[in-house]
Amino acid sequence: xxxxxxxxxxxxxxxxxxxxxxxxxxxxxxxxxxxxxxxxxxxxxxxxxxxxxxxxxxxxxxxxxxxxxxxxxxxxxxxxxxxxxxxxxxxxxxxxxxxxxxxxxxxxxxxxxxxxxxxxxxxxxxxxxxxxxxxxxxxxxxxxxxxxxxxxxxxxxxxxxxxxxxxxxxxxxxxxxxxxxxxxxxxxxxxxxxxxxxxxxxxxxxxxxxxxxxxxxxxxxxxxxxxxxxxxxxxxxxxxxxxxxxxxxxxxxxxxxxxxxxxxxxxxxxxxxxxxxxxxxxxxxxxxxxxxxxxxxxxxxxxxxxxxxxxxxxxxxxxxxxxxxxxxxxxxxxxxxxxxxxxxxxxxxxxxxxxxxxxxxxxxxxxxxxxxxxxxxxxxxxxxxxxxxxxxxxxxxxxxxxxxxxxxxxxxxxxxxxxxxxxxxxxxxxxxxxxxxxxxxxxxxxxxxxxxxxxxxxxxxxxxxxxxxxxxxxxxxxxxxxxxxxxxxxxxxxxxxxxxxxxxxxxxxxxxxxxxxxxxxxxxxxxxxxxxxxxxxxxxxxxxxxxxxxxxxxxxxxxxxxxxxxxxxxxxxxxxxxxxxxxxxxxxxxxxxxxxxxxxxxxxxxxxxxxxxxxxxxxxx
Amino acid sequence: xxxxxxxxxxxxxxxxxxxxxxxxxxxxxxxxxxxxxxxxxxxxxxxxxxxxxxxxxxxxxxxxxxxxxxxxxxxxxxxxxxxxxxxxxxxxxxxxxxxxxxxxxxxxxxxxxxxxxxxxxxxxxxxxxxxxxxxxxxxxxxxxxxxxxxxxxxxxxxxxxxxxxxxxxxxxxxxxxxxxxxxxxxxxxxxxxxxxxxxxxxxxxxxxxxxxxxxxxxxxxxxxxxxxxxxxxxxxxxxxxxxxxxxxxxxxxxxxxxxxxxxxxxxxxxxxxxxxxxxxxxx
Numbered sequence: 005x006x007x008x009x010x011x012x013x014x015x016x017x018x019x020x021x022x023x024x025x026x027x028x029x030x031x032x033x034x035x036x037x038x039x040x041x042x043x044x045x046x047x048x049x050x051x052x053x054x055x056x057x058x059x060x061x062x063x064x065x066x067x068x069x070x071x072x073x074x075x076x077x078x079x080x081x082x083x084x085x086x087x088x089x090x091x092x093x094x095x096x097x098x099x100x101x102x103x104x105x106x107x108x109x110x111x112x113x114x115x116x117x118x119x120x121x122x123x124x125x126x127x128x129x130x131x132x133x134x135x136x137x138x139x140x141x142x143x144x145x146x147x148x149x150x151x152x153x154x155x156x157x158x159x160x161x162x163x164x165x166x167x168x169x170x171x172x173x174x175x176x177x178x179x180x181x182x183x184x185x186x187x188x189x190x191x192x193x194x195x196x197x198x199x200x201x202x203x204x205x206x207x208x209x210x211x212x213x214x215x216x217x218x219x220x221x222x223x224x225x226x227x228x229x230x231x232x233x234x235x236x237x238x239x240x241x242x243x244x245x246x247x248x249x250x251x252x253x254x255x256x257x258x259x260x261x262x263x264x265x266x267x268x269x270x271x272x273x274x275x276x277x278x279x280x281x282x283x284x285x286x287x288x289x290x291x292x293x294x295x296x297x298x299x300x301x302x303x304x305x306x307x308x309x310x311x312x313x314x315x316x317x318x319x320x321x322x323x324x325x326x327x328x329x330x331x332x333x334x335x336x337x338x339x340x341x342x343x344x345x346x347x348x349x350x351x352x353x354x355x356x357x358x359x360x361x362x363x364x365x366x367x368x369x370x371x372x373x374x375x376x377x378x379x380x381x382x383x384x385x386x387x388x389x390x391x392x393x394x395x396x397x398x399x400x401x402x403x404x405x406x407x408x409x410x411x412x413x414x415x416x417x418x419x420x421x422x423x424x425x426x427x428x429x430x431x432x433x434x435x436x437x438x439x440x441x442x443x444x445x446x447x448x449x450x451x452x453x454x455x456x457x458x459x460x461x462x463x464x465x466x467x468x469x470x471x472x473x474x475x476x477x478x479x480x481x482x483x484x485x486x487x488x489x490x491x492x493x494x495x496x497x498x499x500x501x502x503x504x505x506x507x508x509x510x511x512x513x514x515x516x517x518x519x520x521x522x523x524x525x526x527x528x529x530x531x532x533x534x535x536x537x538x539x540x541x542x543x544x545x546x547x548x549x550x551x552x553x554x555x556x557x558x559x560x561x562x563x564x565x566x567x568x569x570x571x572x573x574x575x576x577x578x579x580x581x582x583x584x585x586x587x588x589x590x591x592x593x594x595x596x597x598x599x600x601x602x603x604x605x606x607x608x609x610x611x612x613x614x615x616x617x618x619x620x621x622x623x624x625x
Numbered sequence: 626x627x628x629x630x631x632x633x634x635x636x637x638x639x640x641x642x643x644x645x646x647x648x649x650x651x652x653x654x655x656x657x658x659x660x661x662x663x664x665x666x667x668x669x670x671x672x673x674x675x676x677x678x679x680x681x682x683x684x685x686x687x688x689x690x691x692x693x694x695x696x697x698x699x700x701x702x703x704x705x706x707x708x709x710x711x712x713x714x715x716x717x718x719x720x721x722x723x724x725x726x727x728x729x730x731x732x733x734x735x736x737x738x739x740x741x742x743x744x745x746x747x748x749x750x751x752x753x754x755x756x757x758x759x760x761x762x763x764x765x766x767x768x769x770x771x772x773x774x775x776x777x778x779x780x781x782x783x784x785x786x787x788x789x790x791x792x793x794x795x796x797x798x799x800x801x802x803x804x805x806x807x808x809x810x811x812x813x814x815x816x817x818x819x820x821x822x823x824x825x826x827x828x829x830x831x832x833x834x835x836x837x838x839x840x841x842x843x844x845x846x847x848x849x850x851x852x853x854x855x856x857x858x859x860x861x862x863x864x865x866x867x868x869x870x871x872x873x874x875x876x877x878x879x880x881x882x883x884x885x886x887x888x889x890x891x892x893x894x895x896x897x898x899x900x901x902x903x904x905x906x907x908x
Contacts, residue, residue, distance in 0.1 A: 269866065270862075270866055270869070273866050277869070288869075289864050289870070291675065291688075291865070291870040291872055291873065292865065292869045292870050342671070345669055345671040346671070418845070421842075421843035421845060421849075424863045428860070431851055434849075435668070439668070445848040446848060447761060447848060447849060448842060448843050448849040449844065449845025450843070450845055452754060453845070457845070
């Protein structure tokens with residue numbers, strides 16, 4: 005009996021001790037719990053440019069002179085106190101008293117260092133030099149002609165200038181400065197490199213070697229100027245602590261950031277569902293989303309347009325896709341509603357083929373009258389049949405179309421296999437084309453060979469599914485138009501280019517525009533950043549969008565809708581709080597300008613940690 | 626003919642192998658007759674997604690409102706054919722080389738083992754990626770050959786070990802002393818002793834080939850097929866988040882059940898094969 009009492013007493017003691025000890029380990033600090041990835045130790049290091057970077061820590065640790073909200077082009081000043089555009093110069097005053105996280109002052113030399121070492125960034129192609137006036141003043145000198153003012157701001161805001169502290173990487177910065185001084189100025193646009201310099205092969209090799217050496221250098225932990233300092237990194241967890249010397253520390257209402265590396269989407273959703281994290285990016289399939297909201301009542305999901313469209317480009321090097329009418333027929337034959345339902349239920353369908361800009365941007369840049377002149381390519385299999393018949397194609401008894409020579413095609417759509425959202429969309433497209441009478445198979449190819457297969461020689465696929473009409477970076481449509489015409493998507497479409505001569509590699513596309521006048525695509529694209537008048541820019545955008553649509557170089561399946569889950573029980577300050585009940589915590593894409601701004605900024609990928617720096621978020625007491 | 630009758634008599638008398646046989650026959654019927662009976666319609670019908678089983682949809686519908694059972698039926702043809710062929714090629718090469726290597730020994734053994742070890746150490750993934758860049762698979766035979774290209778070496782080594790162990794046993798030594806021919810020793814004495822091992826290897830290779838076919842598909846070596854069981858499973862997990870969409874449980878578990886049943890049927894059947902082909906087990 006006594007032994008039993010003793011045992012009971014011991015058990016009670018263990019229980020009480022466990023509870024008490026647990027209570028002791030409970031962190032009373034104000035914590036935000038995020039999730040993300042990073043190179044696992046011992047690979048983790050402090051240089052954000054090295055392989056794998058610093059992962060999710062980047063946005064909490066590093067910042068730039070500005071913070072651009074990539075989906076709205078709204079620009080916040082961060083380390084820049086003021087900006088003045090004077091002729092072909094931009095003078096930036098840096099906030100006084102800003103320090104790196106190791107205590108050293110942040111000066112204009114650090115900004116200069118960033119551009120010297122990272123001289124491949126876009127802005128350097130438009131600059132003649134960057135000059136340090138004093139510790140807090142730096143001047144950007146633009147080439148003539150210089151981009152229009154808003155474009156200059158966008159170029160500047162794209163970069164994270166406080167990432168290469170001179171006091172840590174001086175050796176490599178001085179070396180590249182020395183190398184760049186050896187280069188001569190040139191006016192030849194084909195030879196022009198950063199800062200209007202002609203970079204010879206020998207110099208390029210030396211600059212590249214210096215960059216590679218830089219990548220292997222750096223501190224063990226990141227050193228930025230941001231509001232949080234990385235303190236501990238393991239394979240599964242990262243802990244950041246508030247930077248008490250942050251220049252806007254009064255706005256930072258969290259003492260710590262805990263970041264979990266879940267390893268898979270399912271694990272991440274499990275963490276969210278059990279309330280172990282406060283935020284989760286993305287819009288999962290509709291039924292998962294609804295289940296998450298139903299099982300965790302503390303969650304709210306915000307949806308927002310991604311400035312990117314998932315779609316399919318046609319390979320112009322593979323007949324019959326070199327024929328405009330045939331391409332248009334394929335676009336008409338696709339029921340994009342069904343593709344959208346499977347690919348991204350909340351996405352937005354387009355009524356055009358593709359325009360080189362996301363659907364949501366069309367109304368901003370193209371007037372309703374001009375929009376009316378653009379052919380609508382909504383689902384119309386009869387129209388598709390008519391176009392094929394006009395081309396001499398005939399439908400056989402088996403339901404398949406045969407070309408004028410009597411051959412039934414066997415088309416191949418290529419897609420990157422690891423990207424299931426695109427694979428599902430592409431599979432539906434292949435299914436629909438086959439059902440329409442154009443037998444089509446899908447090849448879901450490993451991502452490491454997909455692009456090469458799609459672009460090399462004549463291309464391995466008749467059609468390639470990818471992000472088309474992509475405006476990541478900034479929203480001014482020159483960005484998405486050049487992404488199509490000059491970027492990888494254009495290469496997948498095998499757009500005609502000069503094969504030799506002085507214009508080798510440039511687009512050989514002179515096509516009739518909306519008014520019947522011939523438009524040189526290459527020249528129009530080149531001129532766009534320098535068009536000083538808004539009307540001129542809108543006119544150029546319309547012409548290119550119109551030509552892209554009429555020529556049906558591809559088909560945008562749907563503009564992606566992304567989103568964020570937020571835990572509103574643990575964290576306060578999220579937008580549209582008054583609408584939680586109305587939409588049962590599943591908030592649709594906002595339509596009001598203020599809401600669009602507010603919702604875009606909760607997306608770390610669009611607006612960084614604006615909500616933290618602006619002091620909008622805080623833990624619920 | 627007599628041998629065949631005996632074989633099926635033994636299979637039918639062994640309860641487990643009989644059940645296995647029935648399961649396999651059902652799957653074979655599913656793959657051969659099924660596609661003619663059940664017409665596949667992969668048109669998206671989003672409003673009817675994740676329907677529960679009914680007379681119209683025996684296993685409900687998938688994330689796009691398409692009939693799950695009919696997808697399984699149409700997938701079975703490709704899955705079983707590719708799985709069987711891959712297992713056959715693997716078994717043929719593995720057993721042949723392993724037996725020769727173990728039996729003959731000497732330089733031939735060393736040579737075969739060198740090639741085997743080479744294949745075992747070469748990682749398959751980069752090779753498959755290179756292959757994906759060069760060509761694509763057009764028929765089930767080449768699909769099976771690619772799948773078996775990296776599965777035979779393990780079997781070769783295992784068979785070789787078995788043969789080396791067996792060839793020193795008394796009954797083989799006696800055969801040799803009695804001057805029996807090599808084919809007799811191989812096919813009448815050695816083979817029956819490793820039949821059960823080979824049967825299980827066959828089934829395991831087949832299972833591996835079915836799941837491995839998804840990898841081959843996702844590398845772009847073979848056309849993407851949403852009705853492939855492995856692919857169905859992959860899609861079910863990605864679309865339901867595994868456990869986050871209770872509506873999709875039947876869709877998620879259907880391919881799992883098919884794979885498990887097929888494997889179970891094969892293992893049960895192999896149990897009878899062992900008894901039928903190994904005279905020592907028949908007493």
